[in-house]
Amino acid sequence: MDIFEPKYGVFKTSDYNLNLEERRSKYEKYKFILCKTCSNDIYIEDCYCTSCYDKETDLVKKGHMKFGPKFEFFETLDYNLDLEERRKKYMNYNNILCK
Ligand SMILES: [Zn+2]
Structure with a gap:
């Protein structure tokens, strides 16, 4: 493995515009994924920030985070x-x- 290859990816708000499959293929190469907004760990299976999701009260925004x-x-x-x-x-x- 290339030592210069970063082991973690930073999940940006704009990534919520991708669907789950697109997010997974974008981040599967990373060992860790961090939310840019709150620095919470994001699991590759979820591909959205559960911490930001819980804080969000707008149903439309929540759906967008979870499903694209x-x-x-x-x-x-x-x-x-x-x-x-x-x-x-x-x-x-x-x-x-x-x-
Ligand atoms: Zn977050």
Whole structure:
């Protein structure tokens, strides 16, 4: 292993714009990942800062941290749609959260 290769990566707020797969491939080479905002350790399995996540109160921002940009809230109104319509509406999203 190259001794000049840093063993830890710094996780930036802008990384939340990547989806989980993209984050993992970006950081898998590091032994440690640190949150730039609060210096908390980030686990490669999670790929988001649990400490910042807990402090965040905005549900949209929380979803963004956990899932990346491609998530949407499932509205109560969506229960009026049949299964096909729901799939069509949400097929472009990686994650759907119950509102
Ligand atoms: Zn943090």
